[in-house]
Each structure stands twice: as structure tokens, then as C-alpha cells.
Amino acid sequence: MKTLFRPAISLFILLTLITGIVYPLLVAGIGKAVFPDQAAGSLIVKDGKPVGSKLIGQNFSDPKYFWGRLSATGPYPYNGSASSGSNLGPLNPALTDAVKARIDALKAADPGNKLPIPVDLVTASGSGLDPHISPAAAVYQVERIARLRGIKAATVVGLVDRHTESRQFGIFGEPRINVLSLNLALDQSSKQ
Amino acid sequence: MMTTHAWLLLGLYLLILLLLAKPLGVYMANVMEGKSSWARRLGGPIENLIYRLCGVKKDEEMGWLPYTLAILLFNLLGALTVYCLQRLQLWLPLNPQALANISADSSFNTAISFATNTNWQGYSGESTMSYLTQMLGLAVQNFFSAATGIVVVIALIRGFARHTAKTIGNAWVDLTRITLYVLLPISLVYAVFLVGQGVIQNFDAYKDVTTLEVTKYDNPKNGPDGQPLKDDKGVVITESAETQTQTLPMGPVASQEAIKMLGTNGGGIFNANSAHPYENPTPLANFIQMLSIFLIPAALCIAFGRMVGDMRQGWAVLIAMTLMFVVMAITAMHFEQQGNPLLGQLGVDMSAGNMEGKEARFGISESGLFATITTLASCGAVNAMHDSFTPMGGFVPLWNMMLGEVVFGGVGTGLYGMLVFAIMAVFIAGLMIGRTPEYLGKKIEAYDMKMVSIAILVTPLLVLAGTAIAVMAADGRATIYNPGAHGFSEVLYAFTSAANNNGSAFAGLGANTPFYNVMLGIAMWFGRFGVIVPVLAIAGSLAAKKRIAVTAGTMPTHGPLFVMLLIGTVVLIGALNYVPALALGPVVEHLMLWK
Incomplete structure (x- = not known):
């Protein structure tokens, strides 16, 4: 069980950063550049x-x-x-x-x-x-x-x-x- | 009585779905088997970096028990994070509306709801959740709960595909790959498309606009405690008020909308979910939303066939699902098209069907089809309010969920549920002819059948016991909104939706109370992991078995006979579990409406 904690916590944090921060910011950036009216x-x-x-x-x-x-x-x-x-x-x-x-x-x-x-x-x-x-x-x-x-x-x-x-x-x-x-x-x- | 338009729409939908499912299924099988592909050449450095940072040895596989513990741990972390974000959001960034911290019971419910891919919502998004809670809590769980469902079915498929093996894969590697190579890239393209159609994506504060006309209305007066004041007769005291301001909600909607549909999550950013024009602005966006719900579940059938080395096995399951889907879709569209006879009696032209709770841009066909798809697929997003469907139209979503979310079903969950039913089907067939049942070259033995029984029975138990407790308890009855049989349907719908991890609602039930938040939270958690644990146990047991050769006595599991047997098993078990409860709800109501 102990061997599971480190990968669980670090993978959770890393994937959270990718899907929860990088991804929505990327969509917002592209959206603003390509479809500014719609995004707003x-x-x-x-x-x-x-x-x-x-x-x-x-x-x-x-x-x-x-x-x-x-x-x-x-x-x-x-x-x-x-x-x-x-x-x-x-x-x-x-x-x-x-x-x-x-x-x-x-x-x-x-x-x-x-x-x-x-x-x-x-x-x-x-x-x-x-x-x-x-x-x-x-x-x-x-x-x-x-x-x-x-x-x-x-x-x-x-x-x-x-x-x-x-x-x-x-x-x-x-x-x-x-x-x-x-x-x-x-x-x-x-x-x- | 379906319109030509409805038939065309259904046909086009199936055609495009099956055309897309094939290549995606093959791609997913390749990714999960670790075969190199163009995506992995692109993402490989990121993937390896992740493993290095997390201390994951990607070639070290796990037995079923460590695999299960890893999945449980990962999901517990998710629930905990969503809970904390809600409790603290007022003090965290990206909260331009200064939305308050959320109560403990509602936060508990929502945390479980999003960690279990249910996305039942007791709250209304635009007035409750900060942008940070939405994107870092809810949207992230949309990814993770979808990834969880998919890796569990991949592990089960490996159980069939391997023999005399001790392991079923590495949970960390599986979760990383499915997120990086499947969910994330599709969501990115999809989200940008949605923005093009009009779905918003920004971090601005809500915008006030001056409307063309002044709206006059009766505003309920609040007492010093924030509760509405009532007179001696219990009627709410109001004062007349007027406004010429409309507050438009903003936020990072498109990014969350994409994964909400693709991951069969279904939790709306706004209260009205996919009926809201900022979530689902055009009929084209709506069509793509419907496609994206079934896309991964259909593709997984193909991946299944490929990974067990016999494509026909995957097609058989996919055909069984498609046949059941078509029947339900036709039923829903038919009854909604008929409309509400009570309104017809008032002199309303009902030729456009039952439009209460539906959007003009979607009409009957697109709403009926969406309702069928979203409830078969354990998605739970809605583009029309199911509570206002005709009794038999509303019976369809309810019945769809009662089938156990296995007809396409949620991403991963649908296929593993269906494979559990397939094992049940060969077991029944084996009993009838007196042979040891086998499926895909694996002997099905007592241990496997015990696990299958648990996986199949845990949800009906949660639904029926939960509904019974709720209608007996005063706290449960207090917030039923519609009178009579419809009120019972609302409670039954809520527990069915929660325990099957669907998340759609007959929204007339006031479910954001401590009673329902806790009861439904429990139903969601055990409805999810009460199935995942036995399924992974089956995976471990199957992987360890020897493969037995096909003989003349082996029942083929790819022909029409097996397809019918599978459909029969799903329908029979669903019906046996739920017919009495259905008779008390929608059936009574239908008889009252058309008397």
C-alpha cells in the first residue's frame, strides 16, 4: 500500500495541472485568437x-x-x-x-x-x-x-x-x- | 409517429458514429497495448517525464488487488480535492463573483458525484461554483473519472486476452496514457470547435447588459435570516420590483463542456446543462455533443475485439447495444412528438409536440434523441428537461438507466458492465444445456459468477432500498415537487440516476438537502466502486486461467444467437429488478394522462 502513495499523489498533481490549468488556458487562448466574439x-x-x-x-x-x-x-x-x-x-x-x-x-x-x-x-x-x-x-x-x-x-x-x-x-x-x-x-x- | 426528420437524424447519427468508432477503437487499443504510434512519438517525452517525476516504473505490472487499490486511492484523492476546493473557494483565486464557500453536505455530494463519473448536481452552477472550482475540481474529475472507467475495462479485457498471467497492467501507466493520448487531444479540438459555435471560454466577471424592455416582477421579501418571509397562511410575501439588467454568466465553459460530453460525465457548468445556449448554442453543436457521448463507448467495443484478437466479438457487443439503442430512441421521439393532450384541450396547436422544457432550436427529435443517448450512456447531460417529458417519453430515460448503463454506457463502465452481462448470458446458456460456461476461451467458474452477481445486484439494491427509505422518511418526502405518481417517479429517478452513475435528473425533486445529499452520495459511491472492485477481481481471476481450445461444443459468442441472448439477459434482469417500481411511477401516470 505504501508503495502506492507516492505515485498516486504525484501523478494526481501532475495530471491535475495538465488537465485543470494548461488545457483550459490553451482553449481560452486559441478561442480568443480565432473566435473572439463567441468566446466572449x-x-x-x-x-x-x-x-x-x-x-x-x-x-x-x-x-x-x-x-x-x-x-x-x-x-x-x-x-x-x-x-x-x-x-x-x-x-x-x-x-x-x-x-x-x-x-x-x-x-x-x-x-x-x-x-x-x-x-x-x-x-x-x-x-x-x-x-x-x-x-x-x-x-x-x-x-x-x-x-x-x-x-x-x-x-x-x-x-x-x-x-x-x-x-x-x-x-x-x-x-x-x-x-x-x-x-x-x-x-x-x-x-x- | 416519428417525423421524417427524426428518422433521417437517427440514421445519420448511427452512420457517423460507427464510421468514427472503428479508427478510434483501433487507436485506443494500440495506445493501451503500448504500441508505438504517431501520438506516442509526440507525447513520449512528456509521458516519460511524468513517470520519472512520479517514480513509476512503466514496465512493472500489477496484480488485480494493487491495481484496484491504486484506482481507489487515485479517486479518493479526487473526491477530497473537489471537496476542499468547494469549501474554500471564497478565499481562492478565479472567483470574480465572490461566490460563497459551499456547505459541507452539498460539497460531499458533489465531490462524490464528480469522482464517480455521476455528475449528479444538487446545486446550480452559475450561482454556486467559482471558475477555479469548475476547472480545477470538476473538469479535472471529468478527465479522471472517465480515465478510471476506461482503464478498468482495459484491465478486464486484458483478463480475457491473457492466460496464466499474474498481472492485469499498471494502473498509473494506464491512467496516464488514456488521459494524454485519448481524452486530452480530442477534448482540445472539440473545445475549440465548441467556441466556434458560440460556447464561451473566458475568465471575465459576469456581464451586465441593458435589456430592450423593463421586466416587472414580484420579488419575494427576505427576512433578516435570508429566508423568504411568509404571511399567516404560509404564502410568500412579495413586493413588486423591476429590472432592465440581464446578468450574463461567463467562465471557462468550452474546455469543460468538451470533456463533460466525451467522458460521459454530464455535469453542466450551468444549471440548465446542455439546454443552456452558452453550453450548447447550435443544432450542429448539439449533434456533435450527442456523437461525443457514444464515441468512446462505441470505440471501446472495437478496441475490445482487437485486444482479444477476434474483431467479431467486439462487433457482436456493439450490435447488441445498437439494437437496444434504436428501439429506445424511437420510443422517446414517438411519445414526445405526440405532445400533451391536456394542452391540446386548451386549443394549443400540438403539431410541434411536447415543447415544455425543450429548446426551440432543438425541437422534439433532437431532444428525444439526446435524452435517449444521455441516459443509456450514463452521461446525464440534458438538452431538455426530462421532468417535463410525457410519461412514456420520461419512462425511456428512466428505463435506460435501469438497464444498468450497459447499452454503450459510460466510458469504460458501459463495456465492463456489458461484459459482466455477457458472462451472465453464457452462464445462463450453459445452465440450459448443461455445460460449463465459457467466454472467450475462459472457463467461467463459481468465483467469477459470485463477482458477476455482486456487480449486477449492487445497483438495483441501492436504487430500490434508497427509494424506499426516501419515500418513507419525512425528510425525503418534504422536497418532492410534483404531486402524485410523478412525485414518486422523481425520487425513483434520483436514486436510479445516482446508483447507476448517470447524473441526469427529474429536476423537480429538491435534492440539495442534507438528507438527499448524503443518501445520494452513498448511492453514487457504492454504485461505482461496488461494481469496479468485483470487475477487477474478475479480471484478475480470468487472467490467471488457462485458455481452453474451441471445440464443437463451444457456444459461439459472435453470432446473432449470442446477440439475442445478451439483449435478453440485459432486458430480463433490468425488468425483473424494476417493474414493480416502474408500475407505481410512469405507468400510473401515463394511464392518468390518456384516460
């Missing part, structure tokens, strides 16, 4: 100030903006430092209540809308920070936004189309729209 968090900068990240969703409840997924982070939605899903089981009454509340909010903001409500618009994401919605969820909101902003629906549809990302290489993932980018573009076009 894919920030969106407007007028010199960071207004968000392309990868992290933000909360939208103003009917003039596109709304994203529900977010179950606490104590407020889209809390960047507390990622979390709702973890509600399918039979949990709290899940049905959350969905109902979202449906009511959508209907209150847009009473005339007869389109079926896409499921991703009324359910919480896994991370609570999902930056995307499905194209159907965007289309559902087009009329409301065009009316409240006093712009043509075709303009909004054009923006939605331009922000729609298709499946990566045609096979990976789902078609999706980045809600924050879309809303920033919406503000931009309303200004003009």
Missing part, C-alpha cells in the same frame, strides 16, 4: 453599449414586440444568472395554469386572432433563456405587431422571413427565429 459571449453592441447576447433570450411582454418562450427562471423571467426549466410534469395543474395564463395574455393583446396557437409560444423552455421561437410562433404575432406599430403587415412578414434560420445543413435542429434580433430590427424599421 456573442454580445450584441448598440451605440457602444452591450444590449444583450445573440444566444441569450430576453423577456418581452409589450405587445409591440414579438414575445419569446415562457421562462421559468426565478425570481423574474430570463434571469441570465439562474437558468432553469419549469420542471413541471405533464399532469401538473401548475403547467396547465401557466399555459392558460399565456393564452389569455396572447388573446387579450390580440382578440381578433383566430390562428391556432403554436405550442412553443405557450410553454417554458428548458434553459429559461431560449433565444428562439418557431416561425409559426412569429407568424402568429405578425398582425398584432403591425397593427400596434401602425406599419404594414407585409413589412413585418419581411422582417420575420429575413430573421428565419433554417435547419443547419438542412438536417440539424428546427427552423427558428431569434426574438431579440427580430425585435431590434423591428425598432430599427419603425424609426425609419
Whole structure:
């Protein structure tokens, strides 16, 4: 047993230095050199100030903006430092209540809308920070936004189309729209 | 009812996996047999320097007992280090958020969790762990626990490949080689790729950004003791608050993410794990993450065939694993695609499936497939919240873990678990025809079967006893979050996940309590080393045996008959152990949902 102690402790320390210090520093160095934006968090900068990240969703409840997924982070939605899903089981009454509340909010903001409500618009994401919605969820909101902003629906549809990302290489993932980018573009076009 | 997209995805996944497994498996066999290769010519000087500094004589091999003690010692050091880092992190560098030292019970749980390749997480990463704890404690354990699993299966394979031998290898040499030549180089390339996709890698403090809209919310009021205040009825008192600041977490994420997946560890840097956009930003990154979970377990089957000198033996095991995987993947994707009928009744268009707890960029197919892979492979990373899966969709991850993490399984652990089942399968077959069972030219005798039984029975014992104690104890019931059958599933899932060293969770269970931290810590430790010790004992026993010649009476262990026998054994033992518990959980729930 004694003969095992020296190799155990020294090997542990050496391999810890290699995998725990050298390796992450190397990745950070290469990352910073080759992909500086991504390594730093894919920030969106407007007028010199960071207004968000392309990868992290933000909360939208103003009917003039596109709304994203529900977010179950606490104590407020889209809390960047507390990622979390709702973890509600399918039979949990709290899940049905959350969905109902979202449906009511959508209907209150847009009473005339007869389109079926896409499921991703009324359910919480896994991370609570999902930056995307499905194209159907965007289309559902087009009329409301065009009316409240006093712009043509075709303009909004054009923006939605331009922000729609298709499946990566045609096979990976789902078609999706980045809600924050879309809303920033919406503000931009309303200004003009 | 699977979409075309789901079928295509599954097919492409299998194709690329098998294409990559072959060359990697051959390479790993060469590295572990000490044959020279280009990597060893590059890394040789470093390797030799390490041996010199550590006083390791690389040509001196160990018997099974010193080998086991070496592995245990190395892992104990790991657990101790992670424990100390957590207890002291406030006073150590690389803690820009000044995150507090972590409580003793949570530190104990996490230390065991990462040393045993479980990566069960009772804490939420971004608000608990300093960068130093993550990279020097948790990420290092991701490497070491993966290396441990791999060297144990290599030792077992040597047991089959050698005859009349007293030794099964040198633990220090094995650990060094697998880390230097396999885990580290792949992780490096992989981590850089992840950064390119958007995974962060920096040491900055968390960044505050000004959001487009002001968020209004009810903030729970805290008393002087830091606990939320409640009124007479027990309702939490809140005050209205608003914020226009979003705090983005930062850190050395990509380097840890790579080994987290490659080593089938699964412990997320952030609470939301691979659902978090900073851990898993794009569908391509997600696909590569899924591949990297099964990559080494699949490659080890090839390495196994090569090291025992009969590639067909490795392919037979790999085919058995693949068949079981395909069935489970189809089941999960099918039920998640069906969605939740209760939401359909509210007028929601369910054609996109059950999206609660899932990310829009992944959707149903990628989430269902990921859940199947991560739970079969004892990885435990999640890209969607399993707790919000439909009952039968959530049954898949639970059942996958109950199979004992042998279908691909964790790196190393999966294959040694599967080989234990293979010995069980030839034993059953031997009983049926009245012959002494043999596997790969080794007679399976009473001692070997005793060790096999211990290895197979230790996890169900921990799961079922643990679950029973938890649902009987007030402390155990206090933090069950969902009512009814689902609450029972959560507890069962937690113990299944811990004892099988998976680490995924039905996260609705409030598990960061002294009760669960200690109970699950015990389950994880014995679920890991309660299997490793008998497996190494088998390795020693097999290595010492003579090789017997193949005769007309030898059952071939590479044909379809053996594949079916192996699948049958795995499923039968899993089912016999767990059906009553499953009936109380997901089965009841499914019947209630679709009544």
C-alpha cells in the first residue's frame, strides 16, 4: 500500500495541472485568437453599449414586440444568472395554469386572432433563456405587431422571413427565429 | 409517429458514429497495448517525464488487488480535492463573483458525484461554483473519472486476452496514457470547435447588459435570516420590483463542456446543462455533443475485439447495444412528438409536440434523441428537461438507466458492465444445456459468477432500498415537487440516476438537502466502486486461467444467437429488478394522462 502513495499523489498533481490549468488556458487562448466574439459571449453592441447576447433570450411582454418562450427562471423571467426549466410534469395543474395564463395574455393583446396557437409560444423552455421561437410562433404575432406599430403587415412578414434560420445543413435542429434580433430590427424599421 | 426528420437524424447519427468508432477503437487499443504510434512519438517525452517525476516504473505490472487499490486511492484523492476546493473557494483565486464557500453536505455530494463519473448536481452552477472550482475540481474529475472507467475495462479485457498471467497492467501507466493520448487531444479540438459555435471560454466577471424592455416582477421579501418571509397562511410575501439588467454568466465553459460530453460525465457548468445556449448554442453543436457521448463507448467495443484478437466479438457487443439503442430512441421521439393532450384541450396547436422544457432550436427529435443517448450512456447531460417529458417519453430515460448503463454506457463502465452481462448470458446458456460456461476461451467458474452477481445486484439494491427509505422518511418526502405518481417517479429517478452513475435528473425533486445529499452520495459511491472492485477481481481471476481450445461444443459468442441472448439477459434482469417500481411511477401516470 505504501508503495502506492507516492505515485498516486504525484501523478494526481501532475495530471491535475495538465488537465485543470494548461488545457483550459490553451482553449481560452486559441478561442480568443480565432473566435473572439463567441468566446466572449456573442454580445450584441448598440451605440457602444452591450444590449444583450445573440444566444441569450430576453423577456418581452409589450405587445409591440414579438414575445419569446415562457421562462421559468426565478425570481423574474430570463434571469441570465439562474437558468432553469419549469420542471413541471405533464399532469401538473401548475403547467396547465401557466399555459392558460399565456393564452389569455396572447388573446387579450390580440382578440381578433383566430390562428391556432403554436405550442412553443405557450410553454417554458428548458434553459429559461431560449433565444428562439418557431416561425409559426412569429407568424402568429405578425398582425398584432403591425397593427400596434401602425406599419404594414407585409413589412413585418419581411422582417420575420429575413430573421428565419433554417435547419443547419438542412438536417440539424428546427427552423427558428431569434426574438431579440427580430425585435431590434423591428425598432430599427419603425424609426425609419 | 416519428417525423421524417427524426428518422433521417437517427440514421445519420448511427452512420457517423460507427464510421468514427472503428479508427478510434483501433487507436485506443494500440495506445493501451503500448504500441508505438504517431501520438506516442509526440507525447513520449512528456509521458516519460511524468513517470520519472512520479517514480513509476512503466514496465512493472500489477496484480488485480494493487491495481484496484491504486484506482481507489487515485479517486479518493479526487473526491477530497473537489471537496476542499468547494469549501474554500471564497478565499481562492478565479472567483470574480465572490461566490460563497459551499456547505459541507452539498460539497460531499458533489465531490462524490464528480469522482464517480455521476455528475449528479444538487446545486446550480452559475450561482454556486467559482471558475477555479469548475476547472480545477470538476473538469479535472471529468478527465479522471472517465480515465478510471476506461482503464478498468482495459484491465478486464486484458483478463480475457491473457492466460496464466499474474498481472492485469499498471494502473498509473494506464491512467496516464488514456488521459494524454485519448481524452486530452480530442477534448482540445472539440473545445475549440465548441467556441466556434458560440460556447464561451473566458475568465471575465459576469456581464451586465441593458435589456430592450423593463421586466416587472414580484420579488419575494427576505427576512433578516435570508429566508423568504411568509404571511399567516404560509404564502410568500412579495413586493413588486423591476429590472432592465440581464446578468450574463461567463467562465471557462468550452474546455469543460468538451470533456463533460466525451467522458460521459454530464455535469453542466450551468444549471440548465446542455439546454443552456452558452453550453450548447447550435443544432450542429448539439449533434456533435450527442456523437461525443457514444464515441468512446462505441470505440471501446472495437478496441475490445482487437485486444482479444477476434474483431467479431467486439462487433457482436456493439450490435447488441445498437439494437437496444434504436428501439429506445424511437420510443422517446414517438411519445414526445405526440405532445400533451391536456394542452391540446386548451386549443394549443400540438403539431410541434411536447415543447415544455425543450429548446426551440432543438425541437422534439433532437431532444428525444439526446435524452435517449444521455441516459443509456450514463452521461446525464440534458438538452431538455426530462421532468417535463410525457410519461412514456420520461419512462425511456428512466428505463435506460435501469438497464444498468450497459447499452454503450459510460466510458469504460458501459463495456465492463456489458461484459459482466455477457458472462451472465453464457452462464445462463450453459445452465440450459448443461455445460460449463465459457467466454472467450475462459472457463467461467463459481468465483467469477459470485463477482458477476455482486456487480449486477449492487445497483438495483441501492436504487430500490434508497427509494424506499426516501419515500418513507419525512425528510425525503418534504422536497418532492410534483404531486402524485410523478412525485414518486422523481425520487425513483434520483436514486436510479445516482446508483447507476448517470447524473441526469427529474429536476423537480429538491435534492440539495442534507438528507438527499448524503443518501445520494452513498448511492453514487457504492454504485461505482461496488461494481469496479468485483470487475477487477474478475479480471484478475480470468487472467490467471488457462485458455481452453474451441471445440464443437463451444457456444459461439459472435453470432446473432449470442446477440439475442445478451439483449435478453440485459432486458430480463433490468425488468425483473424494476417493474414493480416502474408500475407505481410512469405507468400510473401515463394511464392518468390518456384516460
